[in-house]
Amino acid sequence: MEASSLAVPAVYGLITFLAYSSQWLFLYLEPHPLSKKQLIRFNVLLICLLISYTQSVVVDPGHVPKVAGQETEESDGKFSGKFRQRWCRKCKATKPPRSHHCKECKRCIPKMDHHCPWTSNCVSHTTFPHFLRFLFYATTSMIYLASFLWARCKVVWDDRDLPSYLGPNIFQLAHLFLLSVTNFVTLFAVGILFIRNIWCLAANTTTIEGWEIERHKTLVRRARYFGGYLDGPDGVKVRIQRQEFPYDIGIWKNFKQGMGTGNTLAWFWPLATTPSIESGLEFETNDLEEPGLQWPPPDPDRINRRVPHGFDRGEEAFTYRNAELTPRETIAAFRRRQEADIVRRRKPFVQRVESQVARGESTGVEGAFDECEDLQGSGAGSASGEESWKNSEGERLRDFGVDEDVEFYDEDDLPLGELLARKRMQAEVRAQ
Structure with missing residues (x-):
């Protein structure tokens, strides 16, 4: 049994321990048992909490249908970043804005925020309102419980x-102490998470997009020392310009979009309707940038290589290795090479800059070393490349449940077969 399968029962167990064992304990502690009004308020909050949490667990985070999109624009060996097409190799479908491929759910999720281990579900366009209500009722319930605990601890x-012999026995004291510590620690963690999600809702960003915003700022800072361009694969020069986050459309509209409705009473109703999947495929933008620019901005390390491995290494292009393998082992080895060739990792930025210094190409490099404070965290082992870049909080894309191989290397190129299929479809529409 995987540890992740125990997360949801553990949360239900924690709620039961804090909420119901405390009510039993209060029957025997001074100053008095909970009053009728206190019991009603507390248990109403608990019902709302349990419903919201269950909704966060069972509601489908959504899926991305196969939709057509715009095509890549490329000229003069420089990648402009306009009309980039995001393609998911594993789902074999185009990716609408703000969607990401979850390695746990095994599919692309609309407006994916992160995969929450405590709900064993993705926080997405459809589940975010339930998740935020869960955090709200959890925080409110624990604050209310803390007031009860404080009064009895004071006595x-x-x-x-x-x-x-005039006070509580040792077991009641131990129970009170354990409740107080558990409630304080849980309230601290959940409270911080609740405040962070409120901030994200107000700014209309997800935790993944927060990572992308910080990544973009790092690329802009790097490009400042290389004439506004960074090296992409196969000699492609990628122009890096500062780009504003497009989905922050104002606090009120952000709240309406994130919660799925403008009815403020429905924001707190635990049985509120789940937003439709269709409403999570397209999003209003603030038009601060010129039309056609997409988010995330161009990233030279997220562009696939056009030249297959071997063709750029003449000494290895036509060599045959492992001739002693059996036919079955040969096929297995070929499949491993084929899978490895899909993801062509590039070295971390700091290693590439060091190579330029070694080759004597030092123009602007010293400034890049001085300015880019993220360099020391850009690699996480010999098997990791630039995808191991971490933000200021030490988080990688995979820490949010994202499949890095899909998100970092294979999302911008439409396969030739898909392009031909679209061309045939367009021809058939014109013929009709």
């Missing part, structure tokens, strides 16, 4: 000089 402390 125990004030009566600390009385004989022990």
